[in-house]
């Protein structure tokens with residue numbers, strides 16, 4: 016682990032995030048998929064179609080270990096943390112590739128609950144075409160699952176970022192951890208210059224990846240043709256996603272991890 020390899024990983028995740036958002040943006044909002052009342056199994060049934068879909072998908076993805084002699088379930092990897100851990104019996108067992116990269120006590124620190132509510136309440140309304148419903152709920156929610164999984168992986172990777180930064184300056188971090196000084200920890204792990212690079216780069220990726228391609232090349236945004244000229248996902252929404260949610264939540268993971276780094 017070095018700051019360079021950590022940043023390289025986060026840069027790669029940007030591509031997956033932008034492509035996942037582009038996929039979700041192809042579908043209408045399909046609101047009933049997110050409304051627990053839609054399934055209508057009675058008053059005690061309070062899960063939406065989307066929640067059931069994610070829960071069952073995670074259960075299947077964790078089960079690969081049962082059909083292969085070597086453990087290979089999705090959550091054997093420390094990079095992957097399920098949203099519904101209680102449905103994933105082996106998630107918290109020592110993973111296949113449990114290495115010394117993370118300190119054991121805070122190895123499973125995560126903000127999946129916050130990612131879940133932010134995604135559905137804040138991001139999805141900005142992303143999906145409003146007002147229509149094509150009934151294609153499984154296909155639509157499958158693209159939500161892809162967004163949720165990569166956002167979770169990127170944001171909870173803050174554990175690895177924090178471990179790297181801790182090792183880089185053990186003395187200063189140790190004294191701030193001992194005095195439980197959240198604000199000072201937050202300040203120390205923040206690099207505003209780096210955040211600025213990240214935000215401007217993802218916005219640019221949304222511009223480049225979100226163009227329509229023809230045999231003559233990409234159709235560019237063009238004032239003469241403004242009704243047609245648009246990107247598959249709004250670059251300013253991607254900037255905002257990182258500015259308001261992805262980076263702050265990553266740093267929240269970093270602080271939580273550090274607070275338990277000496278346990």
Ligand SMILES: C=C(O[C@@H]1C=C(C(=O)O)C=C[C@H]1O)C(=O)O
Nearest residue numbers: 176204205206209210213262265
């Ligand atoms: C990930 C890092 O740590 C912090 C979090 C960042 C992020 O989530 O992109 C960027 C800069 C830092 O404030 C880093 O320094 O690269």
